[in-house]
Amino acid sequence: MEKEHPRHADLVDEKLVYWHFMAALIFMGASMLGGLLMSLQLLRINPLNGIELLSPGRWRMIHTNAIAYGFIANAFLGVLQWVVPRLTLRPCYNPRLPGLNLNLSWAIFWAWQLVVGATAVGILLGQAQALEWGETPVWIDPVAQLGLLLVAINYIPPIAKVEGPLYVSLWYFLSAFVWTFLTYAMGNFMPQYFVTGTAAGAVGGLFIHDLVGLFVTPLGWGLMYYFVPILLKKPIWSHGLSLVGFWGIAFFYPLQGIHHFLYTPIPMFLQYGAVISTIAVELVVATVIFNFHATLRGTTGALTTNLPIRWFYTGMFFYFLTCLQCAFQTTLTFQQLIHFSDWVVGHAHMVMFGVFAMWQLGMMTYLIPRLLKTPWYSQRLLEFHFWSSFIGIFVMAADLITLGVFQGLSWSSLMPWEHSVDISIPFWAIRAVAGVLMIFGYLAFMYNIVMTYLASRPSHQEAAVAAA
């Protein structure tokens, strides 16, 4: 007896997916603007000089927080509204909230925009918390924590109702909802209220690391396990390797936080432990990358014809590079030279933009025409978006990583401090140009979305007919 499957329209709130994407892209614009201003400041150009609320130090925090919580989190929440119900064949929990005239998914949407917006305002007013990637002012932290609880309450029930073994993506999603909640609670409250000094540093390192490793990474890979087989129309090459990947990352990733603070007064045996588990996770990552490339085998042509697949595999290429780099850069030998230098900044850009933003932009490229039920306005602009983003991030990361080595050498050779700044200027100039290239790609994408949106409106089509 064939059980009838629920229809897509009953499962997915397409409007919500679309609005999460739009919010994400708006915050990406804010983040890119902040990055541009900061890169200009390093070149000693400040168009907003003397304006307290728009000081470069504050913009820099807007830059990182807008990309992490504004762009990446919004894009995940949106795409999960599409993926989780379709994969589990059950809608999100999503109860109607009495009194608010909203259901839970939309309430989360608005609450999240409020959290990110309030964070930006708080930071510009000078109320930041001294926690990297957690500069959210302390009075917003409980609200964000509540938001993450609601996210877990909304998305876990459809997964919990699945009978039998779960598909790979759902392992990643389920654990990510738990991890994100725990990570945020640990990172934002412990070093502020419960521990101090060196121990707070250990917690802070764990927080920075888990935010990438236990929030962004599992959601990102879960989505890759969902979209890649669908787009390539074939299953993942090896289910066994997916198991190795998930359980390896789940075990080793959280153990590495302290590698952000090597040579601090944190006990050495803990530093060694973090270094060893970092190298271990790189071996696990290699199995995941291998699995996906084995899946691609035989359909490599999709890289040229299928733009979302190209975004995804470019992201995986960068993922492999960053993880390989990690296995080396966390050793004490490398840290002597590169800690505190622009090497780390290059690495961070490669992870956040080169991997996760690339994946999410690929998902948007795939989903937006489906949400608007209209083909993309311009395929050429999409191509431009991809190539300018790819070249931009590649040049930026290569430039900053190289610069980090020179800075480290300048410092350890006891040259006057000014020397390390002087040698940085040409590299910082190249970085600014690479950033501008990425911004052009972003603008092309936004223009493309607006034109596609306009074409999707029936009234607009009628008006065009009437005008003709």
Next chain:
Amino acid sequence: MLESKAGVLFVAGIGFFALAFLSNALVPALMYRDLPELTVEQLVRNNGNLRFQFEDLARRFPDSFTKAYGKPPEGVGEREKWLDEKTQEALRAGHKVYVGEACWHCHSQFVRPVSNEDRRFGPVSKTEEYQNELQRPVLFGTRRVGPDLCREGGRRSNDWHAVHFFKPSTLSPGSPMPEYPWLFDGSPDKPNAKGLALMTYVQWLGSWLESYPYYEDYKAAPLPGDEPAKGANP
């Protein structure tokens, strides 16, 4: 277990997280539980270096100082208490400015035992130095566009800092550091309450060390109110 909901939720989701939390966060916290966490009051008490710097601010910027903190009381005992309280107030406020302006994104606060850092900056950082209220969350830092600051106190005069915060390129040509005119009432010789607080905080960094440098000899000089300063340890 490997593909079941319970396995993913309880073993990976909660179990592995708890294991990491235990080994990477609780172990250092427990190892250092016997090191007392100092309050700002304790940091200021008997810190002659810091007191000297604070009184120096009063001497160099008498109008600004009076505007920000008022005039010290007459009696010696009261004046001592008053100066202690104002130094605490300035230290806390300065820390807030330092964090809010994200100074810590470009200036670290720890000297590593490698890469000749002890020769450039001073003694290698120790755990005890971070066991205080102003290291919640800890300000190890993440990037050095500018130099490390945990041994910065006493290296330069308050005048230097005032001019530098107002317009860094005057003193460090080519510096990419932003200007902070909102810490002043129009010119570098008129720091406002925030500016004075930030200078107090920066001069505090490293003030607990034997090796705290003085850019000039300490001399007791009259404060606004014309009484000789007391309380600075020679």
